[in-house]
Amino acid sequence: MDDQEEVFNFAKDEYERNESHDKVIGPMVCCYSLSFDSNISEESYKGFLYFKRNGKPIPVTFVKVDGVDGKDAASRAELIFHTTYGVSDDVVLRPRRHLFIKQKHFAKIPDDIEMRKGVWCVCYDRFEPLDKVKLPIRTPDDRPEDFWRISIRNLIHGVRNIHAEGLYHGGLNELSNFVFVDEMLKIINIERSLADLSTTREQNERKKKDIIDLRTMLDSWFKKILGSNYLWEECNSFLKFFDHAEHLNYHNFVEKLASHPFLLSSEERMGMFASYYRKCYQVNTRQDVEDAFESSDFDKFKSWNRIEVLGSMDKFMKEVYDNHYGTYSGNVVDLLSYLRNLYSHYHQSNALAVNIVDVDRGVQKLFAGFLELLHQHLCIDP
Structure with missing residues (x-):
């Protein structure tokens, strides 16, 4: 609770220092709960937020954030929260907050397990991980089901809109960055800025790689769901079309990919x-x-x-x-x-x-x- 106590103290200090007649400052406090398995290292935790005693719980999912490439988990969690929250596109699931979660001491729980040490998380509305979704993908006449046809088109346009806001994802080849919520497929955990790349060429390459990473994810996902039935000519034609990225400029590539016959009614x-x-x-x-x-x-x-x-x-x-x-x-x-x-x-x-x-x-x-x-x-x- 040390991290949350600092937030409480900050809100209290700001409230007391407020001398402006036209500015309102006050705390916003909530309680959270979640369940975890002390025997495994989990990537996300289902839980709830509460905003008053005996209030209606809000179902959420806490996504664990690890430190990578020299950046600590706390900094990454804060960056993911602010960057993802700032994207205004329906295909992006906007987070509620980032926070440090730590289980209090219990004699039966070893102090060296992950949750006793504490983990940084980004909190989202409750979702189902993509690898838990069991919706049918393929119609009897070898077309994608409408949900997937529309969702894939929306993803392509959504990634383009992420780029238009000066950002890129960098991890769209991983299933863990796609979730199912409100009967929609959405993207989480955006943290990279195109402005950090030194040249326009690098920016365009990164944007194209985001799109190509979608192909990698879809290929992996379809193989996992369809198994031995993955011999799907129309789908293969669509996935192969990604290879034309090197021959097209970025704008045309995205538009032509989104209009591929595989994704049309x-x-x-x-x-x-x-x-x-x-x-x-x-x-x-x-x-x-x-x-x-x-x-x-x-x-x-x-x-x-x-x-x-x-x-x-x-x-x-x-x-x-x-x-x-x-x-x-x-x-x-x-x-x-x-x-x-x-x-x-x-x-x-x-x-x-x-x-x-x-x-x-x-x-x-x-x-x-x-x-x-x-x-x-x-x-x-x-």
């Missing part, structure tokens, strides 16, 4: 075909499209309208194809044209009562990987 995915088709006829992007389609990556989509492919189309897809029969050759541009028409007919023909998810699923079944290739080849800086 069925409506958004189908709409991308229309967007890419427009590029075929825009003066400033036409050559980019032509150059992309010359890549051998698209070879498997040449002769896309073979008899066996047409025979595998569902009723809606075949009707759209037949509406334009004779105008489609087997080249890649015509495949893009067909998929654009498919999207347009979906919105124009309400009488068909076709679900956009089913349309997207049919496209993925017959032309798997085509949208991802478009995104990859048309998103790399020239």
